[in-house]
Amino acid sequence: xxxxxISLFSSLGQKMNWLTERQKVLAQNIANANTPGYIPKDLKKxxxxxxxxxxxxxxxxxLQTTESGHMSAAxxxxxxxxxxxxxxxxxxxxxxxxxxxxxxxxxxxxxxxMDYAMAVNLYRKHVSMVKTALGRK
Numbered sequence: 001x002x003x004x005x006i007s008l009f010s011s012l013g014q015k016m017n018w019l020t021e022r023q024k025v026l027a028q029n030i031a032n033a034n035t036p037g038y039i040p041k042d043l044k045k046x047x048x049x050x051x052x053x054x055x056x057x058x059x060x061x062x063l064q065t066t067e068s069g070h071m072s073a074a075x076x077x078x079x080x081x082x083x084x085x086x087x088x089x090x091x092x093x094x095x096x097x098x099x100x101x102x103x104x105x106x107x108x109x110x111x112x113x114m115d116y117a118m119a120v121n122l123y124r125k126h127v128s129m130v131k132t133a134l135g136r137k
Contacts, residue, residue: 012123019116026109036096044082
């Protein structure tokens with residue numbers, strides 16, 4: 001049995017991949033903290049709607065409604081792993097045009113690390129539940 005065929009595990013795996021890529025982008029920002037004219041970047045967040053649409057295409061979750069007009073799809077979805085230029089706060093940039101604020105980048109890296117640890121723990125817990133359901137320890 002491939003765990004990736006279960007939508008929960010697939011979604012957690014995608015989240016961990018996104019967090020890994022974000023950590024790389026944030027590390028590049030820190031590495032370029034002294035590069036003149038460098039503007040920090042970040043990954044665009046993956047929208048929940050886009051995740052649901054992708055899961056629906058693969059035959060995963062299906063939205064159940066009592067009336068045909070309920071919960072119609074609205075709004076647009078975002079794309080995965082799209083890099084965006086960060087907005088500068090209050091025109092904060094060094095005289096050389098570098099807009100990297102190390103404290104902000106380190107906070108984002110810490111948040112990303114915590115989110116990754118949470119996703120790994122969720123993955124482990126659900127693997128443990130599947131093993132229990134199968135009668136294994």
